[in-house]
Amino acid sequence: MESLIIIKKPRLKKPYLIVAWPGMGEVAFKAVEYLIQELKAQEFARIMPEEFFYLAGSVISAGILEVPLLPQGKFYYWKNPAAKGAISGKNDLVIFLSNAQPDLSKADSYAKAIIGLAKDLGVESIVSFASMPQAADHTQASGVWFAATDQKIKESLKKYNFAALVDGQISGMNGLFLGIAKKAKLKGFCLLGEIPLYTIQIENPKASAAVLAALGKILNIQINVAPLKEQAQVMENEINKLLEYLKLGSAGLSAPIGAEEVELIKKTLSQLTNLPVSAKEKIEKLFAESRLDIGKAKELKVQLDKWNVYKEYEDKFLDLFKKNTDKGN
Secondary structure, three states: OOOEEEOOOOOOOOOEEEEEOOOHHHHHHHHHHHHHHHHOOEEEEEEOHHHOOOOOOOOEEOOEEOOOOOOOEEEEEEOOHHHOOOOOOOOOEEEEEEOOOOOHHHHHHHHHHHHHHHHHOOOOEEEEEEEEEEOOOOOOOOOEEEEEOOHHHHHHHHHHOOEEOOOOOOOOHHHHHHHHHHHOOOEEEEEEEEEEHHHOOOOOHHHHHHHHHHHHHHHOOOOOOHHHHHHHHHHHHHHHHHHHHOOOOOHHHHOOOOHHHHHHHHHHHOOOOOOOHHHHHHHHHHHHHHHHOHHHHHHHHHHHHHOOOHHHHHHHHHHHHHHHHHHHO
16 A cells, blocks of 8 residues: 555445556546546545656646646545445446556556555456447447456346457556456456547547446446537547548548548647536636636646647636736736
8 A cells, every 4th residue: 555645545335446547549548537527436545656657758838848747546436326225236436547557567566556455445346448449430339349357247248239359459557457457356347449440549539438338337327428429429520521621531431541640630629629517617616716816827727738628718818817917006
């Protein structure tokens, strides 16, 4: 536990551990980030990054170089209302989300730190997410694949009509973690959302929604993925426009898009805004607080950058300082 900072230790009923790191299409990371917001999960611990990460660069925002920060990995918990008083079949959740993957040479000790806390909380089963690149069109529904740590779990998942990953590899921490957990006598499975081969560098909310919907069925948890599907539709429309602009046509969809085209798509999509309601409410609240206390503007800027919507709110944000200057006069 030396690698962890525990704020409080929740008492949970037969919890599953859900884990995610960034990866292709950001399928896993965005799915779990959304899950935390949707369930209003509570942070209770974090992993100390110094042992597992090193600084690799500085971020520049609005032309200003910021102090570099090490990646953050945080634990959250959610108590399933249906689990209260239930004899069986209902589970609480422990959720771990990191905004970066560690140096894989330290992956074993990193994973063991997470597993140690999970076991201490009574976790016996783990779920991870990943992407499944396919020769598919971006307008198609995202199918779900799975890989399990044992035959019993594999058989139990067949009833949901997901595709079984018979051979292959799930790269990075989203796959490696389950293997390390199995070695530590834990069981679990990975849900993989299909993404088109030519969009692997673009966020894919459609695939994130697919794996979350699958998780909801398996664990019998209500997860509203409608906002993710709305984001997916917006992205699909934008990709259609860009593909038409790039004159790829339907014949070109069978081949990967080049690096320049991918960067153009990423740049355009990064300008899209489809904030979750909770994030939009938090931003508006911070604007109101900043009007009364300009010191709150720093926290507001962090949120705007986090959701990549500073450009949309730029004029409104700068007005805070103009009004503050006027008051000083």
